Amino acid sequence: MNWRIKQVDKLVAYSTLSAVLMTWLLLVGLDAVRAFISEASDIGQGNYGFAAVTLHVLLTLPRRAYEWFSYAALIGSLLGLGTLAGTGELTALRAAGMSKLRICLSAAWSLGLLTALVAAMGETLAPGGEQQAQSLVLQAKSNDIAIGRRAGGIWARDGDTFINAKQGTTRQVDGLREVRLADVRVFEFTPRGQLLSIAIAESALHRAGEWTMEKVRRTEFGEAEAKSTTEASTRWKSGLDPRMLALSIIQPEYLSISDLRRNIRYLKRNQQDAQKFEMAYWGRLFWPFNTLLLVVCALPFAFGALRSGGMGKRIFIGMIVAIGWSFLQRSLVNVGAVYGINLAVATLLPAALLALVAIGYFRRAS
Template identity: 45%
Template sequence: MRLLPRIHDIYVGRTVLLTVLVVWMVLLGLDAIMALSGEAGKIGQGHYSFGHALAWLAYTLPRRAYTVFPMAAVIGALMGLGQLAATSELTALRAVGLSRRRIAVSVAISLSLLTVLMVVNGETLSPWAQNRADALKTSARYNTDMATARYSGLWAREGDIFLNAQTGEEQVSADGQAILLLHDVRLYQLGEDGRLLSLTYAKTARHDHQGWVLETVRRDTFGERSVSRQELPTEKWASKLDAAALASGLAKPRNLSAGELKTSIDYRKRNGLDARDYEDTYWGRWFYPLNVLALCLAAVPFAFGSLRSGGMGKRLFLGMLFALGFLLLQMFFGRMAGALKFDYRIAYALPPIMMLGISAWLSRRRVG
């Protein structure tokens, strides 16, 4: 099989690429409209306006494009190949000696271009834009002096006290109460002249319906010529910082690059914290291009059988069936990996292997 692209490779690849782009734009538009409608109930909270909602939506578009691309790729590939099959162009290509493998390679190469673009987007533009979107919404809704720094966690201000937390997460207690946990917390108290009055370190800051509690506390108080230290196992913190606003400002795993995710995983494991959400997102990034290509290659055999006599509705149905089936498989194995604590690499490798195996089996049985 010759590896250099020829005119039939370019033709097949261009047809598939165009249909994928059209489907991608449609899915992205529908996702954006649903997201904007979901923001309607939040307009009016604090200073959050319709303009803020539009800006938030614009910032989230790179992440949404990254998320819907696998579904758009398989639906678009099936529709493009189905279009060629319906006009007997695939039959003509096969008649001149073009193998199924060569057609599959043409599809894979054309989709690889968009897949590489999405991988770069997922590591650069998407996390940055999503962080900006979250910061915009939080500051507008809660009117707080709060920011997230890329390498130094969450920052918030209350009067003369500045809070810094490296990481945090939300939990639900046995009675259904929401709990916010912040880890590696530092409280800086400044005087009116800008001088540091005290520095309080707490291993954990916990917020529930009873308020804030600091755990494993160490406080250094700075005098003009002296420093005193106080250590406490726990201490109540009379703060009015909004826990919901702080939770909204925490860096979420989806907002981090693969390198930052790996750093967060190592940090959490060193400190005995739950790292499963970060591992899930981290390995999802690595398997993203494999999932896209495997899913589309698994759908190629249908173009030589069931799509030849079907209309647009049949192609669309098969594309959605493939995409949803793969998504459900991936979610199932991901949840199982989190619950049973087995390797996420296995969980993410099984769905594409299963889809390719099913496709090969159906191809041998001459589906359609």
């Protein structure tokens, strides 16, 4: 088979890319409108007005574009080949001796560069825009920016020390970024799990690279007694990274590969569960491969119109099967995580099985 780019490849690429771009624009636009309507209900809280809502939605556009691209690539590719089938051009390509595999790969190759650009956007603009959007909303609704509020507050581990805070804020003061934790409890254990001390502070402030605890009541446990002391202010020697606190409350799917890797190392170093970050990491790493593979495996549904009618029905079935497979893949990854299967293998295995099915189909179709 001659794999040089020919005029027919350009024909398939133009039809595919134009349909993908139109579908992508439609999906992202609808999602942005839905987000705008949802955020508009909060107008009036603090300084959160129409301009802030608009800027918030604009900042999240890269993340939304990244999330919707796989679906746009799938649906647009099917519609692109469907257009060629409707005009008889797909029949002419088959009659000229162009195999189904070659046509499908021509469509996939045309999406290769676009997929790479979207993947790069997902590592740069998307995470940065999402974090800026969250900061914008919190800054507009209140004077400080909340690091995180959840049941039980914020939890972190620093070696044999466990930290709990009911809430956290961050703000810019004199050109420096400071982080303040409120209602802090620090539990210090021995390596064997014996409780050494409990420190309860009204707040803990991180500024200029060091922590300071304020209004502290510390209880130290001995073999036969407990000793309590109080201090107005004391330095807190802790490796607790404020940046990790901020990253930990952002959905892992919104982080870049480098931030996910950094979070995984941090959690594992402190013997904490990093599974959800590992799932997001491997999913992000294999995302370009899975996207293009899904397109190649779904495109054979477009050839049904060459033998019989009902092109729209066949394309619809192809979309449902492919999108259903995407949800099935996520389920299999979750099952793999539950049963302790290596998450890289669990993420890649469904795609590998799909690739084997596709190879078998194209061999029979050739």
